[in-house]
Amino acid sequence: MxxxxxxxxxxxxxxxxxxxxxxxxxxxxxxxxxxxxxxxxxxVPARGQSDPPPFKDFTFKRVTPPKPGQARRITIQIDPEEQAAAVAPPPATPRDDAFEDDWFWKDISPALDASGPGRLQQALKLLTAAPMGIRPPAPSLEVLRAIADAHGADILRRSVGTRVSPALVLAVIGVESSGRAAAVSTKGATGLMQLMPDTAARFAVRDATDPVQNIAGGVAYLDWLLGEFGGDPLLALAAYNAGEGALRSHDGVPPYSETRAYVPKVLAAWQVARLLCATPPELISDGCVFSIGGKG
Known part of the structure; x- marks a missing residue:
């Protein structure tokens, strides 16, 4: 003006x-x-109503005329990273994924002193009542039937005399490997029941990719965990995923997103797997004979 x-x-x-x-x-x-x-x-509008943000400080550069025969050229000084940062939207509030599955643990106590075999029914009712968007996905009946066809006899044989229902073994295999005997995780867990090297050695599994040995080691570990945590299937499954040491150091189910999601996933798979039993089991320790007649 x-x-x-x-x-x-x-x-x-x-x-x-x-x-x-x-x-x-x-x-x-x-x-x-x-x-x-x-x-x-x-x-002239009031300052701050519609004014764009002020330009950042910059330096002028004197440009000499081009030499004869050269095209005119203008060099624009732009820092791509600076420009991207200037137009980038503000970062969203960080999400704490460690508790993304606490919808389940709000009603089911993760504490060690809450352990007991009777909590299974409470957990299953909670899963059944959960909305579709919250309820964890479960392996299909066809996938579990194929696993039972291939390994049902070994599952039945290894679970006899233990506190582990064959339906629970089938559910764990469905969640852990979808029945792929050669499956290896990024952490080194191997085989049908995804045994870590230390766990495999602990239960005399020499070749974790061998289905018979892997099932034997996985069932033995689950049976030991059920005894260690007073027959509580929720704590036993959490320890199967995170290790029993993690539960002891946290006085219960640790606040790991993977572990807190793992327990309801296996329980959802259990609800499907039990339908393949001639008499569907009610407890994690109940026996089961697969009605589809596994090999062996």
Missing amino acids: LRGWQCLRNFERLIVKDKDQAGHIGVRIGGAVNIFAVVLVLA
């Missing part, structure tokens, strides 16, 4: 040479200047 005012005054001095004419023309120009000033004031 100041520059506009100065331009008009300069214009007045240039076109008015006669003092008598200055008074007459000055009145008209002065009026025009006043009107122009009012328009400028009204046209």
Whole structure:
């Protein structure tokens, strides 16, 4: 606006040479200047209403004329990373995925002192009542039937005399490997029941990719965990995923997103697996004879 005012005054001095004419023309120009000033004031918005953010400091670079035969070229100084940061949306509030499955653990206590075999039915009722968007996905009946067809006899044979229902073994295999004997996780867990190397060695499994040995080691570990945690299937499953040491150090199910999601996943798979038994088991320790007649 100041520059506009100065331009008009300069214009007045240039076109008015006669003092008598200055008074007459000055009145008209002065009026025009006043009107122009009012328009400028009204046209300038209040600071902060619609102004873009100020430009950051930058340095000028003197550019020499191009040499004969060279095309004219302008170098624009732009930092791509700086520009991306300037237009990038603000980061969202970080999400704590460690408790993304606490919908289950809000009603089921993760504490060690809450252990007991009777909590299975409470957990299954909670899963059944959960909305579809919250209820964890379970392996299909067809997938579990195929696993039972391939390994049902070994599952039945290894679970006899233990606290582990064959339906639970089938559910664990469905969640852990989907029946792939050669499956290896990024952490090194191997085989149908995804045994870690230390666990495999602990239960005399020499080749974790061998289905017979893997099932034997997995069933033995589950049976030991059920005895260690008072027959509580929820704590036993959490320890199968995270290790019994993690439960002891946290006085219950640790706040690991994988572990807290794992327990309801296996229970959801259990609800499907038990349907393949001639007499569907009610407890984790109940026996089961697969009605589809596994090999062996």
